[in-house]
Amino acid sequence: MFDTVMEYVEHYARCTPETVAVRDVDGTSITYGQLPAVVRGFQEGLLKAGVGRGDVVATLSPPSTVHWLAFLASVDLGAIWLGLNPRYRLEEWRGILAVARPKVLYARDAVGQRDYTHDIRHLLDEFGIARMPLDPEPVDGDVRRSSDPEEPGLLVFTSGSTGKPKGVLLRQSGLVACGRTQAHHYGGWGGTVLNSLPINHVGCIVDIGATALVTGSTQVFIEDFAPGSYTDALTETKASLLGGVPAMLLYLMEEPKFWSADLSQVQRILWSGGHMPRAGATLLAALGKPMHNFYGMTETTGSFMFTGPEADVDQLVDTVGLPDADWEVRIADPATAAEVEAGSAGEIQVRGPGVMHSYLGDPEATKDAFTTDGYFKTADLGIRNPDGSISLAGRLKDVFKSGGYNVFPRQVEEALEALPDIVMATVVATPDDTLGEVGVAFLILLPGSELDEEDVRTSLKTVLASYKVPKRFIRLEEPPLLANGKVDRRALTSIASQGQTP
Template sequence: MLKRNELIFDLLVDHSTKIGKKVALVDGTEKITYEQLLESVITMGRALLGAGIKPGDRIATLAPPCRGFWICFLACAAIGATWLGLNPRYKRREFAFFIRDAKPKLIFTFSPFDGRNYDGEIEMILKDLNLDKDCKLVQFDDKSFNFTDFSDFLAQHWVLASEQLFHRSMIKVKDTDIAAIVYTSGSTGRPKGSMLSHRSLCRSAKASVGWMGQSLERAAMAFPINHIGSLSAIGMNVLAFGGTVYFMAHFRAADILAIGKKEKITFGGHNETTFQMLLESPQFEIEQMSSLKLLIHGGSKTSAETLRKFLPLNTNVSSVYAQTETCGYVLRSNFDASLEEMTNTIGKPIEGVEARICATDSYQDLGEGKIGELQLRFDWPFSGYLNDEFATKSIFTHDHFLKTGDLCMRRKDGNYEFIDRINNTFKSGGHTIYPTEIETVILEHPNVSMAAIVAVEDEKFGNIGFGFLTAKDDVTIDCSEIYAWLKKELANYKVPKKLKIMDSLPKLANTKIDRQRLLEIAYDDA
C-alpha cells in the first residue's frame, strides 16, 4: 500500500506492517491487534464510501470512549472525510447546536447508553433543523460496542465500494485536509468548532512522542471522545508511538485504579478534579499506579498538597499546557522540576514551539516578569474555526503566532506561569482581579477541595468577585473561616465580596468547572 507522510491512516499502515501482531486496542474483554485494526478500518472506510460519503463530508459519532469510535475516526481519516465526536452527556439543546453547526452527513449513535435512547432525540433534532433528509443515522449496540454491530450498515454498503475505490480515495487525501472538528468547551461562551488537519494532528503526536517516549506504551482513555485530551493526548499520541489504548466508557476512580494495576498502565493524565476523585476513592492505593512512567497534569492548576501525594510513585511528573487550537501539548515542565515549578508553572515550550508574552494591543515581547497574553508559534496549529472566519483571522497574528487568550508570565528560570484566562479577569473598583490567583489561595486552605471565582456586576465597584467552594470529605467549613483565611493571604480588594459553599461544583463534560452555570447561580443569589 502506498505510504505517505503526515497522514493519520499512514501511521496505522506503518504499524500494521512493523508490529501487526501487537495489541492496539483493548475494549473490555476484546483485544484488537494493529493488523486487525487496519482490516476493520478499511472495511469501515469502504462502507462509508458505499454509503455515498465524499471527501470533506462530516461524520459524527455519539459514543463513550470505545473501539467503535476510534475505528470510525480512522476510517474517516483514510478516505478524506471529517470526523467529530458527540458526548453522550450532552442535552438535546447541545446536540442541536453541534448538529446545526457541523451538518454531518452521517451520525453513528451508541444507543441506548446508560439507559438513555438517543436515536429518538437525534431524529427529532434533525427534523427540527430540516436536516432529516440530508443526514443518516446508524445505531450501535450498547452492550458490547462491538464492530460486528455495524453489520447491517456494512452489509448494505461496503460491497458497493471496491478495494480499488478505497485506494483511489485514500491516495487523494492531503495532509492539509481537515481530519477532525473538536469543539472548544464553551466554559466562557459559545463553543467554536476547531478544525484539525492531518498534518497538525500527526506533527503534534510526533512532537509528543519525542518527550513522552515509552510512557505511551499503555494508556487508558476515559475522557469524552469530543475532547482534545482523548483524541490527541491519548488516541493520536499512542497511535504515533505504536502503543495500546484501553477504552473506558466512564471515568470512575475505582475503575481507573483497577485497570492501572491490572494492565500496568504507563501513562496517566489528570487535573485537580480527577486527582481528587482518585484520592477520595475507597479503593485508592498509590501502589495501583506504580507502573506509570509518566504522570502529567494540566487543564487547571493542581495544588502542591494534591501533587505531593503522588510523588511517592517515583516516576516522571510534568505539568503541561495545551489547547484544542494547539492540537496537543506545547509547553511542559522538565522531569527534574521542583514541586514548586510543577504546581506554579506550565513549564517551557517543547521543541519546535516559540513563545512570547505580549500586551493585548501589541506583538512585542514584554520580557520576564511581565503579565501578558501567551502567544505561540509552531508548525502544527489548528486550521481555523468552522463557520467563523472572523474568529479564525483574529486568533492569528500577522507574524503567525497563535493568540491563546491566556494571561501568563515568563519567569527568570524560563518557566511560564499561568495567570488566568483573559476572559476570566475583571475590574473591581479599578483593580484588575485574576480569579485563578484567588482560587489558588482558597485551595490552600486545608479543608477546601474545589474553588471557583466569577465576576458579577455591582453598582459601586463595577464588578465584584463571587466565590464558590466545596469542602473536603468529612469536614465542615463556613464562609467566615474562608474570609479570615483570604484576608490574611490577599490584599483586601482581591477578597470576593460573596462566598457560597456547595456540595459540588457544576462541571462540563471535560471535567472543567462550568463557569457559565456558576455565573447563573451567582446572579440568582444576588
C-alpha cells in the same frame, strides 16, 4: 516519522502485528495487524454513502473502538471527523449539527440506561443524514488514502466565552505532530493507556489517541469514568500511564481502593486542562512516580508547553513548564501584540505545527484569532518566569475590575489553596453596585473541615490587596463540571450572581 494517521497504522501492522491497538473494557480488541482491514471495512461503507474529501462524518458514542475506527477511516479518506458527546441533549446536538452539517452518522442506540433512538431519528430526519453500520466486515487490501495532511481531518466544537458552539478545524498533520511532541516530552510512551475522555474533546483524540498511535501503544477505552472501575482497569490492564484532567485525578484520589491498588506498572502521572491544587499534587507525589503538567488548547490541537520529569510539586502547581522547541511562544500585550516584560502578565500567543486550520464557516472569527504576524491568540494570560517557564494567570475574559483595579482570579485561587484545609478554589466575579464587580470564592475543603469565612478573609489580607479578597466564600462538596472534566465557571457565576448556595 509519518504525515498521516494511517501511515502509522500500517507501520505498526508490519512491525508489531500482534500488539493490541485498541480494546474496549468489555474485552473486544483489535491488533495492529488486524487494524488496516477493519478500517478498510469502514471506508468501504463511507465511500458507498458518497462521503468524500471535506465531508463531515459524525459519531455519537462513548470512548470505544467504534469511535476510533470511524475516526481513522474518515481522516484517511480526506473527510472530517466529528465526535458527539453522548451526555448532550437533543438541543445541544442540534446546535452543533446546524453548523457542521455532517453527511453520515455512526451512533449507538443506547449508552448505559439512556436510549437514543428517538433523538437519533430526529437528527437523521432534520439534517438529512445517513446512518452508518457500526460493525462492517473487514476488507483486505490497501486503504483508500486520498487525504492531504495539511487539510482539516478533525472538527471539535468549543463554546469559548459565548456559549455558542464554534467549530475548530484541525489539520491531520497537526494531529500526528502533536502526538509525537507529547510522546517526546513524556519521556517516551509505550504499553497500555486508559482512555475515558469524551470523544468530542482533543484530550481523547489527540492527547491520548494520537500519542498512543504514533508510538504503537494500546488504548483501552472506558465508557464512563468512575473512580472505582477506573482503578480496577488500571490494575487489570497494567496501564503504564495515569492521566487526565485534574478533576478526574482528584476524584480518583478520593477512592479508597486507589491507594491500595497495585500501580507498579504506572510509569508516569500526567495532567492538563486545568489547575491541579497543591494538596492534590502533593498526594500524587507520594506515589513516587514522575509527574508532568502540560498546556495546550483545542485550537492548538495538542499541548505545546511541558514540565520536565524532574519537576517538583512547586513547579508542577505554579507553572506549565517550558515551550516545546517546535513552537514559538510569546507573552504579549493583547492590544498591541508587543511582548511584555518578564514577570508581567500578558496574553499567551503561539505559532507552531498544531495551530488550527480555521473556525468552520466563520472567516471573521478565524482572522480575529490571529495577530498580523501569524500568532494564535489563546486568550489565556501567562507570566514568563526567570527560568523561562510560564505560569498561567487566568483567562482574559475572567479578569474583572473591582473598584477600578484588575483582579486576576487565578492569583486569588492560588492564595486560597495555600491555606490549610482548602483543597480547591474557584473565584468568579459578580456585579456590585458600589465596586462594579466583586469576587465570590467557591471552595472544596478537606473532609471534616469547617469553613470559617472570617479566618479565611483575615488570612488572605496578609498576602493580597484588599480589593482582591472575595466578598463571599461558598463551600462546595464537588464542583460542577463541563463534559471535558473542567470546572464549569459559567455555572458558578450564575450561582454567585443569583445569591444562591449550591
